Structures are given as C-alpha cells and as structure tokens.
Amino acid sequence: MDPVDSAAGSSISTRLPPGDFGVVLATLRARRGWSVREFARRANVSEGQVCNLESGVRNPTPAVAAACDAAFGTGGALVELAGSGRHGARTEVVVEAGPVVAGYERVLRELKDIGRSTGPRFVTTSMKSITRILTDAGSHAVGEQRAEIWLLASRFAEYTGWMAQEAGNPAEALRWTNLAVRWGARGGDETVAAYALVRKAFIAQHRGDTYAVIKFADQAAGHPAANPVIRAHAARRSAQGHARRGDAGACREALERFRSHAAEVSGDRTPHWGPRIENGNPRLIEASCMLSLHRFELAADLFAEHRPAAPADSNSRARFAVRQATALAGADRLADACQIIEATLPVIKRIDSATVRAELGRFVEQARTRRASPGQLALIDASAALAIG
Structure with missing residues (x-):
C-alpha cells in the first residue's frame, strides 16, 4: 500500500497532519477519499471503533493504532502518535499557539x-x-x-456549516453558522456575523423562499461589519433572489452592485468568508439569473461562452453544467442538454451534494416539458432519481 507521506526517517510532524490521533486519522482518511466503512475494512476494525477514535470518544489501543498505521502505510508514525497522546494533557498543545494555528490552517485548506x-x-x-x-x-x-x-475555530465552523448544507441538513448548517458567528466574535472578527446572513440567504434560496433570500441579502449588505467581499456575496444572492421572483430590473441592479463590490476586492486583505469572489465569473452569475428569469436562449449562450472558465473544483463545474443543461432544455435543445447531463451524472453521484441535486431537479422539471426520445426519457428518469437522493 502506498504510504501517505514520506518514508521512515523523518519526524512525525513532517509525515502526519497536526492534531491528536482522532483528527490525524480522520484527515488521512479524507485525503484517501475512504468512507468510514472502507477504512474499517482495510484496518480490520469496526466502523464504531473508527467513529469513536475520530471523535475522541476512545483512545486507540496499541493493537488498533498498529492496524491503522498499517492501513495507511505510515511506517509506525501513528503508533508513536498514539503512544505520545496517552502521556500528556491535551491542553498542553496550546502553549505555543502559532504552530497549532498554522498547522490547522493548512489542514483546513486541504x-x-x-x-x-x-x-x-x-x-x-x-x-x-x-x-x-x-x-x-x-x-x-x-x-x-x-x-x-x-478565529480559526470560527472558520472551521463556517465550513462545517457549508458541508451540512451540502449534505442536505439546513438546520445543522444554521447551527454551525451561528457557532461561527459566536466564535468569530471571540476572535475579534465581526465580519463573520455579516457573512452568516449571506449563508442564511443561500439556505433560503434552496428552500424556495425568495422573500427571505432578498431580506437576508439586504441585511448582510447593510451590516456594519460588511466588507466588499461580503457585500459582493450579498448582491449575488439578491440578484438570484430577484430573478427567482421574476423581477428583471431589480436583478439587473443587484448584478451591477455585485460587479462594483467585486471590483473593490482586488488587493483587499481583510478576512475572507465563503468562496473567493475573484474566483467567480460575473457572466456565469448573470447566466444563472437569466435562467431563473426563463431567458433560456440568452442563458444557454452565456453558459456556453463562459462555463469553461468556471472554478476547477468538481462541485462548481457540476453545478454550472447542470444549469447550462437546464437552459438548453428550456430553449428546446434537449439533445444538447442530455449530452451534458450524461457526462455530468457520474460527478454528481460522486460528490453527493444536496445543492447540486437541487439544480438537477430543476433540469428534470424543465426537461419533462419537452418531447423526448426513449433514451432521453431514461436519462431524465435517472436524473430524477438522483435528484431525490
């Protein structure tokens, strides 16, 4: 089995991510893309043991640590980490906060x-x-x-909230978002409170409450701690909320605000919450709004021109691909739409994102209004089943 990091001879800190045994175990498993069940099978331990170890409920026995070490091929580093973890108080790690923060910042990025x-x-x-x-x-x-x-705990909580939303649990997403606000305040950063309103607008968008989308977006934009990044995020949500309500004029005004605030972000060194605005393409956001306004031809043309420049991550690419397919279906170009969906379905299955599945549901609704061949109908049915989860 391939080792996760460098071979024996270097220190634990260079071979393993920072943290106690449970955190290291969970991070290594995430790096490999293994589910709890898959790792438990490879290490010949129970799934319950893995969950207890990763959550810190149980400390590893020498035998279990050795089994985990063998599964990851870490050359004894996990055994050594487990042994050292049994001798000291966990709170001693905060004596030197710098390495802890730097280490977990790297883990957060990963x-x-x-x-x-x-x-x-x-x-x-x-x-x-x-x-x-x-x-x-x-x-x-x-x-x-x-x-x-x-402040770092707040950033972890904010992303944990996003993952809860991606898992289809908006209540849990709101709970973690509220924790991020509380912990950010303890770290001296009030901007997370403004960004939390953007997150609430997004949650409202996916439950179809356009009034709440616009309300939360406006509150975020007017929050005393809002910076250009947050105001840009808020304008984006507002534009999409107005588009869902069919208000083209208000949508256009919000898109202009988005472009204006996004232009202010360049060189801004204030803390960033949520996706980086500079990584977004304003024309793709415009295309998404045109789709919601049922201007299908314009949306399809914008997606065709600008989707290749979408962020490289699988989630964003799948989301914009499905939106393009929905626009094509709305423009009565179902063959082109189905070609995109057929290529994207394996990615959607892999990432298992509730927000992307919601987009897929919109495609199904639009595609079912069109005349389809038997093969296309089978693809639409498969998409409908996946959209339900």
Missing part, C-alpha cells in the same frame, strides 16, 4: 479542496473533530493566542 471534489461525507468528521480541539485550546489560551485560535 479539507476544503477535498470537500469541493468529493462532497461532505469524507470531511465532516474531520472538521468536527478539529473544531473540538480548537475550542478546547481556545478555552485555555490567553491574549492574542486565544483570539487566533477562536
């Missing part, structure tokens, strides 16, 4: 990359375990170290 490519199921356990460690560390830290740790 888990976000995994989440964007594989969906929530491979990263949620890791996120929750690390959040537990950071909040424990923040409770024992002082001064600037305390603020840094709480």
